[in-house]
Structures are given as structure tokens and as C-alpha cells.
Amino acid sequence: MALPAVRTRALWSERWCSPDDRLRTLEARLRRMGAAVLRGGDFDSWDLTVRCGALSCIRVRTAVEEHGAGRQLVRLRLVPRLSSMPLALALLAVVLGLAAGLDGAGIAAAVLCIAGVALAAATVAQAAAQTGHVLATLDGQPLDEVSRPDTPETTPVDG
Numbered sequence: 001m002a003l004p005a006v007r008t009r010a011l012w013s014e015r016w017c018s019p020d021d022r023l024r025t026l027e028a029r030l031r032r033m034g035a036a037v038l039r040g041g042d043f044d045s046w047d048l049t050v051r052c053g054a055l056s057c058i059r060v061r062t063a064v065e066e067h068g069a070g071r072q073l074v075r076l077r078l079v080p081r082l083s084s085m086p087l088a089l090a091l092l093a094v095v096l097g098l099a100a101g102l103d104g105a106g107i108a109a110a111v112l113c114i115a116g117v118a119l120a121a122a123t124v125a126q127a128a129a130q131t132g133h134v135l136a137t138l139d140g141q142p143l144d145e146v147s148r149p150d151t152p153e154t155t156p157v158d159g
Contacts, residue, residue, distance in 0.1 A: 004127035016070035056127035
């Protein structure tokens with residue numbers, strides 16, 4: 001698990017690989033780890049959407065800088081997105097709970113407030129799990145077309 005916040009990663013590679021192949025490699029790895037992955041279209045501002053549940057998703061943007069002689073710097077930006085429906089339902093449950101509390105219905109107030117807080121917490125927890133899932137995939141192996149686990153050619157630049 002990782003805090004569901006905007007994250008960036010930069011990976012240096014001494015081996016040239018097309019940006020589309022790198023994206024395909026990342027997509028395949030995420031699918032092998034059980035994530036539902038959707039590709040962005042030509043007019044989307046993201047390349048991949050990673051969804052491991054109904055409450056949130058992670059949008060991934062990629063950029064590749066060419067540095068000559070086959071060397072590349074691959075930049076990735078992860079943007080967690082919480083679904084609005086569960087958060088709206090959580091807010092509604094808390095508001096109804098507060099209204100029930102003001103009306104003197106203590107048990108109903110407690111049940112509604114606990115349900116609202118639990119739904120909001122589950123949404124954030126799922127986003128945290130997805131963020132950790134994607135970060136573990138990125139930090140695991142290089143995004144070269146052919147995965148070579150024991151090569152030092154691709155190393156993380158920053159975290």
C-alpha cells in the first residue's frame with residue numbers, strides 16, 4: 001500500500017525500446033498481477049487506466065526522452081482517481097446520520113455515520129492498494145521489450 005497521491009517515476013535505460021513497446025510491457029505486467037488495464041485513446045491525457053476495484057483507479061502518463069546512442073529516460077506520472085459515487089454516498093450517509101442525531105435518533109445516527117466513514121475509508125484504502133500495486137510493478141523490472149531481471153541497464157533515477 002502507498003499513499004494515494006500523484007507520483008512520478010523516472011527510469012534510465014541504456015537500451016532503446018519504442019515507447020509503445022514499453023507501454024505494452026507495463027500493461028502486460030499489470031494484467032499479470034491481476035489489474036484491469038485500459039488504454040487511453042488518441043485524445044486522452046493519459047496512457048493507461050489501472051483498475052483493481054470499483055472504488056478507484058490510477059491513471060498513468062508516460063513520456064520518453066531520447067538521449068542518443070539508444071539511451072532513454074522514461075518518465076511516468078501516476079494520478080490516483082477516487083470514484084465520485086462512493087464518496088457522494090459516504091457524504092450523504094454522514095449528513096443523514098447528523099440529521100438523525102439532531103432529531104434524537106442516536107442509533108440511526110451512529111449506524112449512518114459509521115457506514116459513511118467506512119465507505120470513504122474503503123475508497124481511500126483501495127486507491128492506496130492500487131497505488132502500491134502500480135509502484136511495485138514499476139520498481140520491479142525494467143520496461144524494456146524483453147524483460148531481463150538481472151541486468152543493471154535500467155535503474156530508477158528518482159522515487
